[in-house]
Amino acid sequence: MRCLSKEHKLKLSKSLKGIKPWNKGLTKLSDNRMKIISEKVSKTLTGRKLSKQHKENISKGGKGTKRPLVSNKWRERQSLSHMGNKPSEQTKEKMSKSAIIRISKRSNGKFKNTKPERLVQSVLSVNHIEYETHKSIYGIPDIFIKPNICIFIDGCYFHGCKKCHSKQVLSGIIPTKQIKRDILVNKKLKLLDYDVFRFWEHDVLNNVYDLIKGELKFV
Structure with missing residues (x-):
């Protein structure tokens, strides 16, 4: 790769000042040219593995820097770009493994069953329905029934129940944060x-x- 001198870089920088890039503000969703470029880059990088040295350089380069605040517009773009895309089985497995690692680091894999959780579990047990508690998948459902049923028993304060608490109470940091997280989960x-x-x-x-009888029709 050709190395440019500082003087050369400075000249290039000055010559480009005031020139608006052709792709500024364009995305692959709004512009067909950007979509073609994105697909070409994606194909080029698919299967490419970084060397250990390269990974270390990236890690060092990111140390000490704070993640910038993410705007609502950026979130919307991300949401639109993923809409209609279903992850492959391999991707699902990777997400599950990463969730397990996060869980073990955060709580040593130990979770305490609350009274409401135990009540729901007792109804399932009486009806001979097998279940798992706090399964290591995204969101960590309180109860999981094979093959794909996730049950969450939400505390009225922490998860923002409008029947039990006023708007003023629910405007606190904890409920506000948890309500957003529940929607994402x-x-x-x-x-x-x-x-x-x-x-x-x-x-x-x-x-x-x-x-439980009313909501879970199989009970």
């Missing part, structure tokens, strides 16, 4: 072909049997 799990059920803590405590 639902979207991602549905994208991975899981059926998602969410039950409020107060509904479970009031009448768990009728709730």
Whole structure:
């Protein structure tokens, strides 16, 4: 690769000042040329493996830098670009493995069953339905029933129940953050072909049997 001198780089920089790049503000969704370029680059990089030295250089280069704030516009673009794309079985497996690693680091793989969770589990057990608790997949459902049913029992405060708490209470940092996360978890799990059920803590405590019978038709 040709190495340019500092003087040469400075001249290039000055000559390009004020010139607007042709692709500024364009994406593969809005411009066909960008789509073609994106596909070509993707094909070129598919299967390419980075050397150990290259990975170390990337790691060193990123140390000490803070991740920039992500705008809502960027999130929308990302959402649109993934819409309609279903991940392959290999991708699902990778996502599952990475989730397991995150879980083990965060909590040593130990989770405590809450009272509402135990009540739902008891109804399933009485009806001879096999289940797993806190399965190591995205979102970590409280209860998982094979092949693809994810059940979450949401605490009324932490997950933002409008029946139990006022707008003022739910505008706090914890509920606000968790509500956004729950929406994201639902979207991602549905994208991975899981059926998602969410039950409020107060509904479970009031009448768990009728709730489960009504929502889970197979019980």
